[in-house]
Amino acid sequence: MKFFRIALSIGLISLSSLAFAQSTATPIAPTEAQKSYDILKSLAGTWLGTVKTDPVEPVMDGNTMQVTIHVTSSGNAVVHEMKATGTTIGDVSIFDKDEDRLMMTHFCDAANRPRFVGKLSPDGKTLEFDFLDVAGGTKFGYLQHVVFTIIDAEHHTEDWIYMAPGGKSVKGHMDLRLLK
Secondary structure, three states: OHHHHHHHHHHHHHHHHHHHHHHHOOOOOOOHHHHHHHHHHHOOEEEEEEEEEEOOOOOOOOOEEEEEEEEEHHHOEEEEEEEEOOOOOEEEEEEEEEOOEEEEEEEOOOOOEEEEEEEEOOOOOEEEEEEEEEEOOOOOOEEEEEEEEEEEOOEEEEEEEEEEOOOEEEEEEEEEEEOO
């Protein structure tokens, strides 16, 4: 019985020492994926702006774009919905973290779903999404590259590069302002 009391005392002292050591340890810095994801979450709201295309695509160039960004699924996903006024064009993208990668899946009007891996610029102002793969085929083209540039809390730009059928690349640039 005496042995049990001594062993229990040593065990409790060890556990309390471990708990103290963990409570005073330096916190682990967030990963690049987490920082990038937090930046995306900070964009939640409704944004309005004009799209410019290069080369000029008459159906899109000069249109007003409304972009709605919201956090869902208990903070595990960010939904980005964009709609061009006066057209039926509207796409949805979902952002989430996969382990230590920031992922983007784009549900495109071209009837496919390209996926991207995001990376954050050293200054923390630009999120760039590099093409990973595409499901659903590329007959009608596919989204190839996306860049978000944060100007301030109420202003950001988005650049979307689309590979049209026949290998023609079209860039769409949106200058977006947060609606109040």
